[in-house]
Amino acid sequence: MKIVLRNRKHCYVADPCSIKVSAKKVGSLLGKNGLNLLVNNAAVLASGTLLNIPVEDMQTTFNTNMTGPLVVIREYLPYLQTAAKASGTPGISCDKSAVINISSTGGSISSILSMYAQFPVLPYSASKAGLNMLTALIAVELKPDEILCMALHPGWVRTDMGGEDELNLEVRESVEGMLRVIRSLTENKHGGFMDYTGKTLPW
Numbered sequence: 001m002k003i004v005l006r007n008r009k010h011c012y013v014a015d016p017c018s019i020k021v022s023a024k025k026v027g028s029l030l031g032k033n034g035l036n037l038l039v040n041n042a043a044v045l046a047s048g049t050l051l052n053i054p055v056e057d058m059q060t061t062f063n064t065n066m067t068g069p070l071v072v073i074r075e076y077l078p079y080l081q082t083a084a085k086a087s088g089t090p091g092i093s094c095d096k097s098a099v100i101n102i103s104s105t106g107g108s109i110s111s112i113l114s115m116y117a118q119f120p121v122l123p124y125s126a127s128k129a130g131l132n133m134l135t136a137l138i139a140v141e142l143k144p145d146e147i148l149c150m151a152l153h154p155g156w157v158r159t160d161m162g163g164e165d166e167l168n169l170e171v172r173e174s175v176e177g178m179l180r181v182i183r184s185l186t187e188n189k190h191g192g193f194m195d196y197t198g199k200t201l202p203w
């Protein structure tokens with residue numbers, strides 16, 4: 001069964017109570033096999049730099065892009081654990097139980113520095129760097145449960161956030177690429193950072 005919480009009306013990830021309510025609802029729909037794939041996709045893009053970013057934008061961005069995924073993973077963890085146990089196969093793989101955090105090269109410290117003048121999106125980049133760190137640390141915590149956890153960059157995509165640049169990917173191309181990557185994930189990608197083509201990215 002696929003359950004899509006499509007937007008903030010279904011689960012407002014900047015609000016831990018909303019996440020709790022959604023987890024309860026989803027839990028009541030899931031069968032005894034639990035939840036085998038959780039994708040944290042929701043995010044906001046606020047731009048600004050040291051001298052002009054309003055503190056509120058910084059807080060909203062962190063609440064949505066970093067704390068949100070953390071609370072989502074915590075609230076949905078029992079269902080992911082159920083799926084990992086129910087699978088009956090040893091090791092870590094995406095067929096069994098997995099958390100995919102949709103991140104961005106904008107959160108890669110080694111990639112963003114050369115792009116920062118062109119893309120001055122300090123709150124977004126800092127929050128996605130935080131999400132990357134969270135992914136690596138949560139991967140350590142989830143290893144004993146044999147739940148795969150990794151960060152995935154969708155590419156630059158024609159969406160509300162990505163804009164209409166004709167060099168950007170169509171949504172379909174990005175999503176098909178990400179699904180191919182997700183299906184191919186094995187234990188050696190646990191705790192890693194990749195893009196929609198399957199390339200490993202630097203943190």
Ligand SMILES: NC(=O)c1ccc[n+]([C@@H]2O[C@H](COP(=O)([O-])OP(=O)(O)OC[C@H]3O[C@@H](n4cnc5c(N)ncnc54)[C@H](OP(=O)(O)O)[C@@H]3O)[C@@H](O)[C@H]2O)c1
Nearest residue numbers: 007008012013014041042043102104156157159160161162
């Ligand atoms: N597009 C790109 O080029 C690009 C590049 C790198 C990474 N990414 C990442 O890819 C993911 C998807 O981005 P996108 O391009 O599809 O962005 P988008 O077009 O702006 O869509 C963002 C989605 O997140 C939801 N959302 C925002 N705040 C939320 C909240 N507090 N609670 C629940 N849902 C919330 C929005 O819901 P509403 O419809 O209700 O607003 C919307 O469905 C994000 O994690 C983004 O950082 C995108």
